[in-house]
Amino acid sequence: MPERPGYAPETESPEREKPRRHAIGPELMRLATELKVVDKSLAKRAEWMIESGRVQKYLMPKVEWVDPQARHPSPKNRVDVLCVGSGKGHEAVEILMMVPGSEVTLVDPHDGHTETVKEMIETLSDESKELSEEIPGEDLKNIEDGSMDGVTMNFTLHNVNGESRRAAALAEARRVLKADGYLFVAEDVPETEQETKRAALADRTINLEPVKRGEKKFMNVAEWTEYFDEHGFEIVETNDKPTSEKEDLAKDTDHVFFVLRKKKEPVK
DSSP states (O other): OOOOTTOOOGGGOOOOOOOOTTSHHHHHHHHHHTSHHHHHHHHHHHHHHHHHTTHHHHHGGGOOBSOTTSSSOOBOSOEEEEEETOTTSHHHHHHHHHSTTEEEEEEOTTOOOOHHHHHHHHHHOSSOEEOOTTOOTTSOTTOOTTOEEEEEEETOGGGSSSHHHHHHHHHHHHHHEEEEEEEEEEEEOOOSHHHHHHHHHHHHHHTTOSSOOSOOOOOOHHHHHHHHHHTTEEEEEEOSSOBOOTTSTTTTSOEEEEEEEEOSSOOO
16 A cells, blocks of 8 residues: 555554543633633634635635526535634634635544534534544544545644654645645744744643643744645745734734645655
C-alpha cells in the first residue's frame, strides 16, 4: 500500500493523544461561552476568520443554482466543508450562512459545541455534523477520499502536538479534498523569540489553558510556505502581509491566512 503524502513511518508515530474535552480548561471555556457576551465575541472572531480566509470567495463559485435569475435563487448542489479544530463551532455557523447549500463536518477531539451553537447549526443545516471526540484530525475515519470541497484549519496546526501528527493532519486534509478543493489555513507568524512567547501566551489565554499543554509549533511565513510545499500543497493566495485585526482576541499577534490547493506533481 503506497504511503500517503506527509505521513511519517508508523514506527515514528506517537500514541494517539487522548481527548481533552473534559479537562478543566475546555470545561471553563464551555461554561464561559454560554454567556452572551463571550458567545458574541467568538462569533465575531469566526466572522473575521472566515472572511479573512476568503472561504466565500473560493467556495461560492462551486455553488450551482436551480434558477440563477430568480430573486432568491436556491442552490441545487451541495458544497462540503470540513472544519478541523472546530472549537465551539462558530466558524461552521459562519460558513453555513456565507455559502448557500454548504454542509459542514466538524472535528475537534479537545473541544465541543455549546448548546447555543448546536441549535444554530441544526437550524441552518440538516446534514452538518460534529464527529466523535475519538476522531482526531490526523485520522479522519469514515470521510471518503476526495469528498470535500474545502477544509479549514484556523489556528489549529501549531496546536497539533508532535510533528508526525501535524504531517498526518495535512495528509488527511490532502486525502479528503477534491481535486479542485481548497485548504484554508490561518496561523500566527511570529518572527522573534519575544513574539513567539507572546503568541503562545495569547493562544493559551484564548483557549483558557491554565497550564501549558504539549507543544505549540509556531513558524514564520517563509517556514509555513516551505512546510506546505513539502506536504503536497501549493499556495493560491495569502493576505499581502502579516496583519493584526482589531476585532481579533489576539490582536497583538500577527497572523497570515493561506489559501492552498493540492499540488499536481508528486510530493517530495
